[in-house]
Amino acid sequence: MTDIAASPNHSTQLPVLSNGPAASDQPRVGSGIDYERFLDCVHCGLCTAACPTYLETGNENDSPRGRIYLMRAVTDGRLELTDTVKGHLDLCLDCRSCETACPSGVQYGRLIEPFRVEMQQHEMARAGKKGSQGDWFQKWILYGLFPYPSRLRWALAPAKLMQVLHLDQFAEWTGLTKLLPERLRRMQRLLPPLKPREPGLPEFLPAIGPRRARVALFTGCVADAMFHHVNWATARVLQANGCDVVIPRSQACCGAIHYHSGAGQPALDLARTNSGAFAAEDLDAVIVNVAGCGSMLKDYGHVAAEMAPNDPVVAQELNRFVGKVKDISEFLTALGPIAPKGEVRMKATYHDACHLCHAQKIREQPRELLSLVPGLELVPLSESEICCGAAGSYNLTEGEMADQLASRKIKNILATGAETVIMGNAGCSLQIQAALRQAKSPVWVAHPMEILDLSYSRGQQKSN
Template sequence: MTTAESATRTVSSQKPVEDPASRPVDAGVDLDWLASKIDYRRFQECIHCGLCTASCPTYVETGNENDSPRGRIYLMRSVVDGRLGVSDDVRRHLDLCLDCRACETACPSGVRYGQLIEPFKVALQQSAPPGKRSWLQTLILRYLFPYGERVKIALAPARLMQRVGLLDALDTVGLTRLLPPTLRRMQAMLPKLSSGGAKLPEVLPPIGPKRARVALFLGCVADAMYPQTTAATARVLQRNGCEVVVPRGQACCGAIHYHSGIEEPAFDLARANLRAFDLDSVDAIIVNAAGCGAMLKDYGHLLPQSDHDLARRFASKVKDVSEFLVQLGPIAPAHSVSYRKVTYHDACHLVHAQRVRSQPRQLLEMIPGLELIPLEETEICCGAAGTYNLTEPEMSERLGRRKMEHILATGAEAVVTGNVGCILQIARKAKEYGTTITVEHPIDLLDRAYEGR
């Protein structure tokens, strides 16, 4: 029996150790920092019923109790109680968590698992031994992805190589296999890059009577990879009578930094967003990427006490685009699209973190002639999970294959999902499977249905 398994069997009957000096085990993480971030009652909310296990992607794949939400709560509580150190074994079980928060949806006790695993992952990254993450991954996750303009510049050579057919040629002859593993995975996920078009103006007028004034959050990777979806989001909002403001001082939501274990830079980005958006002048802050929306809605919980009041006001304004449109009362599109049958994959941070489930389906069902096919295990993670497909490629691959098998079984022409990471992950698997199925954001379909394209 491993140390982790032993702790899993005993932790539920233990009491927290109050005196740090009495802790029998060197935790390997900063327990005082964790105590400032985690309310110990969050651990005690778990009643160990196990109803979360069937919804956990890693437990479904491995069958290991330590890879379930219940098991990970046992491990984290053991570390905080001072009865277990963060060994390689313990670190592995916690690192493997996708933070998809499907367990929160399944939990009958309302355990806020995200408020446990997220600070714990920060602590794990802060205490990670040298070499835990390659210099290339560190460079990409800390200094490239969170900065949209840098991503656009970095994508320029790839865009040119795609245009002249060189990237496909290099892939065909196998030369892309010479790339470092991280770059090879990134290259495999590259979508067909558009030119990006003109930068959105700072204010876009409503089409028809004005019904609302909203601010559009651009993000970083999402806008750099899919600027056409950003533009489509603005057009759809305009079609629904919204005046759309695009604040110039906005930044990345901070999720990439935060989940990479560097808290202060994440908070700096969050504060830049708090300054950039004039909350009194808009009815909502609109987001079209599930991961960004979940992070923005968590500002009130994550940011330090000095920022709480403004952060909570900000978070209360944040709406996923599908959530906002259904709340507003969407105008029905008049045109059909090229698909007849599509299926919908629930992005984890939309369905579980934001509890936005029916709204994207309602928008899709408005499109004339479009049939929505149910997807088995729609709420199980596809393996993207932000940057998880770069940092945990093996488990990501297993979940990607699982998702693709279910998608193909629907017979749909396209799979639709509300998060850029899911789109990149599923599109890569579709390419590997050699299928013609396409992957799109629901707003892209709705935009074409309005425009008649």
């Protein structure tokens, strides 16, 4: 059996494998995946032009069909799960652009995500035998800090003070930030200017005008801590469209941070917490304004099937919840938006967040809503559906590739001549804001609901 070349940039060919599965008494990584999903891929290669990592490396091992080839070979026992193989799989952004490009309907997300869960289980079992405590960053930051908005707000307090006193700029200028571990240094650079926090959202906000719907707002974890103003803007837009808005206090992180890094059981636990928090039968929808969170919430049925395959109660509970989850643009377009009246005179472009356009198939709805705003000129963005490199925590763990994709995205944004770039995902916003700061560009990064809220507010002021 031959392995892949040691460096992903030194080999553009798929590995040559031995014929037939290898004998083993131990369950192989990937054995819990429906094998037919591997066979759906006919290796036609149409996905390669849509894959961000393949566009950057030109390496077949970093393409969707190449990764499927690797996962299937590991599952068959024809290829060992070496660090090199894991490196190619870890480099995947899970942006799902290959699903959009695939004519055969390959469910790539239903391959890479459960495969990563099994990889982590395998690594934890091996580490347990060696007495390893695991990766500190994953344990204390990704799992111990990010999913908890209250903890994150406390952790951000010193950073906010440093920004006010310009100590962050001083630390960067003097090189003090180089003393931090690489991933913490990247976290510091990704931090946006932290706005003063608005008052906490109440548990209920009434509709303005005739009531048309009763919805609940999913506030998220990182989104709640860093983009609390977007949650307020979303709530006000819903109110302006005749919606009663409920904000359950018992809601939790969507679980994407855990699930996409291979921690399946904590993701399932968070899914059940959210299902219970939004269990009210009189809700017309559970509204999400973050593409990554919305995609994860809509995948809860798959999480149940993978993590609790023999528990029909869990599956029924989570699938009932999934049926109510709607992205804010998806919901408002279906409801029939009340056109805002206030002018917002600016030239803007729209970036398609991967987990909105590829995972949720939502493309035209945000553009339709933005087209209602008087004075807003929306210009097209080249490669709008190519990932910016954020991908949840990817820009912290795969920094080199994330930076390459950010540079590609910023080049296209600046080429539009727009003064604002609009997107519906917190991770994209953090990534693109950081890249624009590095490029010394004043382009404003906004959420669609911020633009709509501004228009509704100005229209109300004009009428008064």
